[in-house]
Amino acid sequence: MAKKNKPVILITNDDGISAPGIRALYEAVKEFGKIVIVAPDKPQSGMGHAITIGHPIRLDKVDTFEGVEAYACSGTPVDCVKLAVDKVLHRKPDLCLSGINHGPNHSINVIYSGTMSAAMEAAIESIPAVGFSLMSYDHHADFSAAQHYARLITEKMLKERTTKHMLLNVNIPDLPLSDIKGYKICKQAYAKYQEKFIERKDPGGRKYYWLTGEFLNFDNARDSDVWALANNYVSIVPVQFDLTNYTLKKRLEKQWKDTTTRKGKEPVKKIVKRSMRKSE
Template sequence: MTGKTDSKQKQDRPVILITNDDSIHAPGIRALVEAVSDLGEVVVVAPDKPQSGMGHAITIGFPLRLVKAQLFGNGVESYHCSGTPVDCVKLAVDKVLHRKPDICLSGINHGANHSINVIYSGTMSAALEASIEGIPSLGFSLLDPSVEADFEGARKYARLLVESLLHKKLDKHLCLNVNFPAVPADLIQGVKICRQAYAKYEEDFEERKDPTGKKYYWLTGEFVNFDEKPDTDVWALANNYVSVVPVQFDLTNYKLKETLEKQLHFDA
């Protein structure tokens, strides 16, 4: 009788899919697994190498490898994939879980994904892919790119957010972009629901020469914020709050759509 009860309890626990873009070996994904491993049945499917800045890229024309790994212990099933973060989500649903998980978590990314970074981020693209598939998702990022970053505060607030959401009826397309300030846990002021700040990178391609004398270019740049209002993710993080921005895959500009419908008229 006990065996049947244990089996039912296991089936009743939520299935949590975890992925990232820094690779399955990154400290950030380990911190996320540790934060939520007792909240459900955790399955990790993550890239076998760093995939930062891949955006929503998928692998076409090349085979994908999916290899089982034993990296996390505590009953956490894990796989590393030769593809992109989006590939990982697709393969996890189709070939590993054979079902949609209850929630998908991506991260914890080493480095910021606030403001315009969401467009380029492999971390957030994995979360958005889950949202497209009707899986509520969160992408987590810490504003410290170092492999030796302190994830204590990020672990604490990631767990609080996931635990809270697992007890609520969620919109299947929920996708939250969560960023943590790079400060000790006791200096984090709390959580703010924000909008994405208007900012961009002022980029420059530095011209260099390789040992053979041939030119190559190295991307450099500076993050410039044009939006100082206190309801943005950039403001929240600068003031030591965890920023939470609801994002979506529908890129339609509805306000502009209404304007164009009034302004543009074409004869058939």
């Protein structure tokens, strides 16, 4: 394949441009196309889909990745994608890869995750995207299994016909590759954190709080991401940014019929029926 025809792949994350996970992702997929990296200049975990609007955003070119165009961004993961498209690439990349995140982004975590929000921003902009997360918070975690599946999934997305809004949430167990059974296409589990805040006082006597919590899984389905990961499978969840509950929408359309009147006159339905009789 000629170099000029190689796909352009944008890589980003939420752990910061110096995190081992983003280097592992780059090393895993660098053979597939022209790589451009735009990532936060500091950790931005838990930022969700936040954007920067109250102060300027800085974008500094870095030589962290030899021979690769890479930038450190002072903004959020979503800012990174927006700036990459508008000011770095001046075009939409063929694929956006986010991660490899240090820690899981299964179930409810997808709502809070900067990793997945960066990928989601790309999908909103009609760029197929994937967020990769390893089930380990260890800074020195072994990313080799995650790299294997990042290569596999990236190659599939580039070779096969994908929709322009395709968005995948991929979580990899913290296991040697030989212990992983394969991957499963899953649904997002119904699970959440039972949260509480630890209250403390600073040296000046002012209260401050640390968020803690226990992860609770309420979903026993064998096709959920939590089940797959607990059973040594990689979970792949197709995600969408349309949050409409279509089942509830249909039910409310039937149950919540609009009986309001127009300008104090008869309900719309009666007006329509009467006019129909006149035309008969």
